[in-house]
Amino acid sequence: MPPRGSLRRSRAVAERAARLVGHYRPLPGVADELIGSDGRIRPHWQRFVHTMAELGGRELQHRFSLADRHLAESGVVLRVYGAENGDERPWPLAHVPFLIAPEEWRQLEAGLIQRARLLDAVLGDAYGEGRLAADGALPASIIAGSPEFLRPLVGSEPVGGHHLRIYAVDVGRGPDGDWWVVSDRTQAPSGAGYALENRIALAQALPDIYRAFNVERLAGFFQAFRAGLNALNRHEETRVALLTPGPLNETYFEHAYLARYLGFVLVEGEDLTVRDDTVYMRTITGLKRTDVLLRRLDADFADPLELNPASRLGVPGLAGAVRRRNVVIANALGSGVVEARAMMGFLPGLAERILGEKLILPNVATWWCGQTLERDHVVAEFDRMVIAPALAPTLPGILARGPVLGANLSPEDKAKLIDAISRRGQDYVGQEAVTLSTTPVWRGEGEDARLEPRPSILRLYVAQTADGWKVMPGGFCRISDRADARAVTLQQGGTSADVWVLSDGPVAETTLLASPDKVALRRATSTLPSRAAENLFWLGRYVERTEQALRVVRAIARRLVDVEAGSGAVSRLVSVLTSSGAADFEKGPAQPARLALAALTDRENFNTAPRLAEASRRAASVIRDRLSPDAWRAVADLEILLNRPLAAHTGSDMHERASEALRIVAAFSGLAQENMVRHNGWRFLEMGRRIDRGLAVARAARLCGLGTGGAELDALLEIADSQITYRIRYVMQAARVPALDLVLLDAGNPRALAFQAERVRHSLSSLPGHAPAGILAPADRLASRLASELETADAAALDADTIIGYEQTLMRISDEIALAYFTHRRPAQPVEGGD
């Protein structure tokens, strides 16, 4: 007999479990994940519900919020498509995973691999001999009519033999409980990175459940995929590159995330160039041959020369490099052709013809209206069909926004559509209307929470690896908000859930970090594209400029509140603001409060704190793969804070806002100093900061430090953050020569100009190419000269002209860095000499 306490406890658990599922009612005529066709809870869900009940609603709620916080802190967001200025929403994680039992998974896995083999073979034929069309197995019109049939690639066989290397399938469970393929994604499938993030968030929030359920791990899949691509990287001059359309793309976060996770270089089209049919990356050390691209850019945009001439995102000449087999693109350019819906109608026959096998995983029944019998059938069964564009995602007219359900059309629209189908049937398919299965979602608060059924669809992934095709044991489940939705996309709202593939026994622990191919030393791990270097440099400059503006604003605010602090220096401080462009010079120093407020909150002038924070965030957003999530968070927080309206326009409020923002900057600086590896990327960030700090301190010294007024010198020491050092060192009122010595010449003071010059010189000397043929490059020469000038200067002899000279040198250093590392258009550049 069990002890009484445990009995009470198990009764409470049973009650909680009953509350969770007691009101759960599957929708009529729809299969459900929780409740089987026999009306009982499926065994694996039984266990899961029991575990949830054991934890209790309040505890689960807490765990789920941890997962949400993890996602927010990792910067996982959903970009709203088409939004101009980065409208991002929190990632909508559905907290209850989608569970798949082991035997069911084996069936799915076999079906997915078969389909990958089949589509890869169809692609090989479409871009090769065209036998399938010639023999009548697949209408030539379906291939030729697809906007993704890219004729410049016809006749080119990809290196490695596969058009498809990463393939995604949307599958749903039909009313009979069987799985159906709803659509194929062969162009550049998205979502694998989100699947990973969902997994990490949920596994951290529910570690005990996750372990107890023997959930198949995802890392092994990514490891194999990565190893497969790395094996194609024959020259290893650069790492494998992930080609992204850039930060305006809706899945850019995922591109950056995957690049970091897989150890690939994130590049945009302009990072690459083609010379003699060979692809090169523009890096800070010149052009480096690139063998492998993981493509997230739509193929048509990949080459403005031979594909879409309007593309500003591609690489001119890329198609030629593919034809010459000098680059591997995953997936191959043109692989989107098999995404056409019309293709689905022919896959069962093609499977038998090409593979000699029956299609394991059926797809949605599809009738292509380019054939007379099929067209007649679609027209006859119009009201029971989904009418969809056959070859492209949309068609002008009634299908301008995609498929429609025949029964939902008005009589006029129906007549119009039937007429269009009778004239150009080749543009249309009829598809069986699919009802998706429902899966449990968590609704309600704490102990009152319940599970409710919602329609869902799975996206599963297959990758080509060294050992052949491999299926990701997991995936990405999209769940509709509405109980009756037919098609589910995250753009239209809805949530996403992790997919747990359950194993019969314990699963092997793998992490990407321990993978064997990572252990091998790689010379090319430090590939730094010029564009990334440029953005790191400007991130450094903008963050520093933000800090400087904030320091001056805070110094002014303090003096406005506290007259004792020396209001005499206010007009000098205002001139520092105006000369840096943080406030409008025209309006003059007459109203310091207004000018300081403008520098802190205004968005009109370019160098105000909110605009600088925005510029920082923009620079950071294109190099997100190179920043830690915390560093990215700091930059994003800074922008959010500085763009928030100020509660009251008082001196104390301004002071408080500036201080709060400076704390975020300090956090960012700390992360950059303590957490970033001293690779070349870090050096550019560092040089950007040092140059702007040097400029700011020189300007402040010139405007506040050349008179004899103690108040001005105090202000200078304050904005140069050197008051404490000064007081310890001199124990006297601020005087000109010692103050100037401390903020300009003292190389031991991390705020002094001399320190900045030395750091810039040091960073430059650590970069590749700093002294070609033993002669210092221009930037190095300037930095060395500035450092030694400052080392030997006499504080008593400093005047405005000398200081302006220092500022000009810093600006020239910046220009020379840009010339040497950011652009490759300079005739004297040795890397260009080859052509």
Added chain:
Amino acid sequence: MLYDIRQVTEYSYASPVPFARQVLRLLPVDRPGQRVVACELSIRPQPTERHDTRDFFGNWLTTVAFSFPHSELRLETRARVLVEAAEAPLPMLTPPFELIRRNAVAESDLGPQSPVHFLFPSRLIALDEVIAAYVRKSFPPGRPVLDGAFELTKRIKADFKYDPSATDVTTLPAVAFAQKAGVCQDFAHVMIAGLRTIGLPAAYVSGFLRTEPPPGRPRLEGADATHAWVAVWCGRETGWVGLDPTNGVFAAEDHVVLAVGRDYSDAAPADGVIVTSGDHTLDVAVDVVPVGA
């Protein structure tokens, strides 16, 4: 008829172009009814890279790159081409257009001559119901395809005004149709858009016209520059037939084919990506002279 063809294209850039990459379709190839006896394309300055290949539709595709600053670019084509146009099929004896429409979709050939490539919207030519309504007037039920297409060719010649100032190289067919004016490229695009929308395969052809007409015939419009016209698929037996809506005639012995594609973007004589801040001017001169004339 044997022709000597000379085409000179000269670009002049306001500021030097440090880097350029271009694709050129400036060399004719053998086609049904035409044989290229000799041809060459000379390029000044000498490009850093040059590759000559055939594109999908069989056109010569010359890819060039210049990685040094240049302010001018001169492209000169010289070719001797024998045009022996087959006798034009009798329009009334071609199959009804409905049959062509059906057969085109069902065609099993995926090769470059197949009508399947010319049935669907292409980069510059969307399907257009407004143009289709105009085109349909030439295709009453049962009309032989070429009979309808030739009538359409003559209607466009009659209804549209040849006006180089009305459009530019980027004008879309819908716009040219609305203003009923443009140049050969526009007329070809309009005709193709309409034919495809009603389900008939139509291709874009660029090429040259004989500069001076034979005695007693009027000078054709478009002889001073690269010309453009349309080819319509009239079934497997008859194949592709050239129709010139700018002049309202069949494309025959006076027409020399340079390139074929779905629209201008497939057949553009020069296309490319240049790094430049300034504007450029373009000058094209064409001479097509019968040998011995």
